[in-house]
Amino acid sequence: MQPYAKKVDFSVPVRGEVREIGISPIVLSAEDITVTFGGFVAVNGMNLALRKNELHFLIGPNGAGKTTMLDVICGKTRPAAGRVLLGDGLDITKKRDYEIAGLGVGRKFQAPSIFANLSVKENLELTLDPDRSVFRALKVRRNRCTTFEMKKVLEQIGLPDRLHVRAGSLSHGEKQWLEIGMLLLQKPRLLLLDEPVAGMTDEETMKTGMLLQDIAKACSVVVVEHDMDFVRSFAAKVTVMHEGKLLKEGSMAEIQRDPMVAEVYLGKRRETNAQAAGH
């Protein structure tokens, strides 16, 4: 059932934790989102509500529109129709990407995109200060003190001793964690992660899953993922997309029982099982 569990000994209960689905407040809702690329409809009237303290997985076959959905939320892509609202009712559909980031929506793209030429510390420093204006930045010297918050995040992402290392020399997994750490320092209300464990070893995947659960205690986390074993191990709530539309939403158990999902995923499921067997 849980292939990672056999290899890594972890004492934290993963699925036993009680999480009340549907009770916590909504952090962000995307309503009737439609995105077209030159006539091709990539997302078609999709709805998505994200709640506080929720580790929410967004799955679906290739080309279902998952990445595009994240792009719409973080302001990278403008939807042709629909709107995106923050929990307090603020409409962010027309805001610029950096403004949305400033409102506490953190986005992590699939490939690690830390700043290779800066040290781990300097990478973290970038997001430490909530004021992003030039004049504020002129007053702050770079590479100065290590704050308590920075240390806390370093512990959390498991890189406490890598502070002065050039970020480009970290391993693939460490880079991904560093990037998550940078997002954490912004004290986000919502984190959007696109396939964060792709290319990671089983052990790293496990660590990442636990990190994400930890993060979800303070904010809302959305993860786009193909690795079904990973989803099974960590998901509190799962949304399935297919051809730009919402196919099914619910707990992992509900999703797995659903005949429609099974049909859409049949090919994909076999593939994943074969992969898992190959490990």
Added chain:
Amino acid sequence: MVLKWLTGNPGSRTKRILWSVLLLLMCMAPLFMTPFRLGLLTKFLALAILAVGLDLIWGYGGILSLGHGVFFGLGAYAMAMYLKLEASGTSLPDFMSWSGVEGLPWFWEPFRSFPAALILGMLLPALLALILGFFTFRNRIVGVYFTILTQALVMIVVTLFVGKQEWTGGTNGLTGYPSILGFNLNTPSTKIGLYFITLAALAGAYVLCRRIVSSRVGQVLEASRDGENRVRFLGFDPSRYKTFAFAVSGGLAGLAGMLFVLQVGIISPSMMGIVPSIEMVLWVALGGRGTLIGAIIGTVLLNSAKTGISEAYPEGWLLVLGALFVIVVVLMPKGLVGVWSKVVSSLSRRGGTVHAAVRKEG
């Protein structure tokens, strides 16, 4: 021991000593240089102010401007206009009466005042850079496209200055002004005074840029050079940072132009054209971009070479310039400073003091 001292080993005390010695040497230059040579050095130091600003945007922000001649020219013209008015006294500047202009154009009026000319000489180029930067960076025009735009700016401005002869002196530019605030520009004592003013201005420009790059602004500039999109999704608007740096760089180029005019006594459109603009970039490239000090070294070295070679073989310079360009791009992408730190690190590795080298490389 000497080697360790030369490498500027982390201890900031050695660094401070090194800087003091350098500054002391520079201050004593008037003692052992002829007025002519001192004038040349002053000219190079003035140009180095521009180079430091160019390195700020190119070395740290990754923005390649081939249009700094314009900002330089605006500063130079601002100073020249003041000087020309001072020299003409109550009558119109000579070239205006030759072109049949009746009265002084309104935009010449502010340049009657020295402080106004001084401020406008930096403010106008900074403002032009600000406007250009605002519209281009905000629309995410970057890389080669931005560079081409700066070249277009050069062509527009040069054409305007050549065409409006009655206002700008046309191809001949502005010349024929022997004194500033009553001091004759050619007496040795004025030359020494200007040397110290220029030296102080360069030191000020260096400190300003050093402060900027060691603040978070420098960090954001470097980060957006390496991944602009990423910076945006971290909540920064990189275009504001770039526009700010570009405006500072433009203002410094204006300052350089003002001090330059005081040395050479002439400014013409050809001195702010495309070839000089490209040459400026080469000063920074040769010295080593992204180091600030390299920009100064490159400017002084290349301009000394230019003077020497032009004295001996007038046509030789452009050939040397072209060859240098190829050599720098192919063989020393980090410029002289890069070569220097490589030599130092390999020497000190052999000597056993590894720390300094490793830290430098990091």
